[in-house]
Amino acid sequence: MDQNVEEIQQNLLKFGCCRVCAVRHLTKPSAINVKTLISASEQDHDEPKRLKENPCIACLGLFQNPQKDDIINKIISYLKTSKYDSDTFNLAFNLPMCTIIRGHSIALYVSKLRITFNPTFPTAFVCAKDAWKLMAEDAIVKATGKRFDVHSPLLVTVGFHYKDIKDECDCLNAIIKLSNKNLQNILSQMDNKDFVSQYGEMPSVPESVIEFKSVDARHESVYIAGRYNKWSRTLSQTPWIVDQERRLESSVEEIISDPIKKRALADEFKFSASGREDIDVRMLGRGRPFAIELVNPKQTKFSYEVLREIENEINTDPQVTVTHLQNVVREQLKELKSGEEFKIKVYKALCYVEGELPDLEKLNNCAPLEILQYTPIRVLHRRANMVRPRTIHSMKAVATKVGIDNGCSFFNVILSTQAGTYVKEFVHGDFGRTNPCLRTVFENDTVDILALDVLDIEIDWPTPVKY
């Protein structure tokens, strides 16, 4: 080792640095080597007499035992018991502000000496967090089988407590506003002389040791998508709650989510779909695309077999069938949402008129049809009153029988519409607020709708699953 560097290191040890901190303050981040750190730590522990009674002036004892091994063990046992199935993990430290201030103070001291010895020597050093992670990584990996990866979706956050933080920060608070955010920047923008005059040449020898406070983890959201059919005319897509009171026992969302919830152990589930059908409308054909965001899930690996198992469990409910269940990534959800606005929807409407059947060809001949549609009265209480142009791309009416003779004539209309078209209103006109409508086309005020099915949402999403 460079003799000057060795000399500074000896000074740091004398001031009360632990050996790990003395080494890392004299190493540039790019030159760090976990073996050097570990051997420094071992050397410390082999010299029990040296300043053993004082916590390190840089790390407040973070690299010293018993704290170091204790914290590592806390992280290990948390990861072992918390059920996260991630193969990797990343670590974040919430260190008390004073460890940053202490690090800055020592860095100033080191660079001052270095300038005397060798003005070209770099002053960057390995910060406490990075050094600690490097040293702890190996033990955690060995004990948990999880790999350390800074890009891991699983972030383990360790919190610390330090008794004397207030006194330490107060002397600087007198001249500058400290905050946890960008503390490093605030300090480096400070005039060095001001800093030293307030804080002193070197950090004081701490009276208490840094303490472990908490370990917690958060996994990035995981997304599951598929398509659903709804066979019931008494089921809403999402829980129907008015004034905190449930109006219906269940919903498509809940029927789909429950078997997934049970397996994913997530904090929260966010259901979204490419539009929605009314409670009394069936969703037939290949179903409606949907996705569920699992927020902070513990179990994230859904194999082909598990997904089929979930489908089977959902599909025991006779009201709903889910197919093509699969893992998707966040970027793929864009398609789901764009489908809500732009894609064509195909419907079948069972309609009737009082008396004789009108000339159905009139309807078959008028598509494509541009209509103007005011916000329907049935949703007007919770939406703005607007008039929107919509396109009916195609229509085909066919007479049908319902097995009842009540003086009415029945017919089915299959129509494909621009997304966002309200089909029930297109049939009866909603007090003339949708125009033209089936009543105006047939010039018959008794045209009305009895039942509606969605036959298709024309989006090829998500990717079909091979069964």
Place this chain on the structure above:
Amino acid sequence: MDKPSVYDFGIDDDSVPPIERSVDITENVPPTVVQRYFESRYATNVNDKPNQDYSVLIHSNNLCILSLASTHVLMGKTIDKIDFQVSGNTDRLSNNMTGKGKRGAQIVQAGSTLCKVHCSDGEEHKILSAIPGKLVQMNSKLADTPNIMLDKPDDLGFIAIVLPQKQRFEKIRDGLLTKEQYTNRNSTV
């Protein structure tokens, strides 16, 4: 509808009841949209004026559709023109509001003038609001085809849509005649 084969998943379409068998259809003529979703109420002699009688269709979401009742003074007449400028600075057709809260909508009281009707017989009548609330929509079709107000009162010829204040809704509804009360009243007059 043919579904793309890539999405085939073996659901037996035959097991899904056809649309005709997926709903109950009554032996009688099925209820109309109005009968299905609205409660029919009436306000008579509004502002203590004889035959200022209105129908109020109350949707399950509390929105109210106002139209002329069959006993309204205008019934049987012919309308020449409807004037929506009800006062110097209030034009019922320029009722601008924003958002789902309908901010900026005109507020009407029970008895407020919604429009003025000029009849072919030279008479002039005010059309009054039967209930208080936010004027959500004035039927602008009445400007070009005023007589639909008389011919199709509960459909194309409605007068206006009014949203009563939530807290006052039940009191307002209970202050109106039920369909039965209205029918009985007409048979005893």
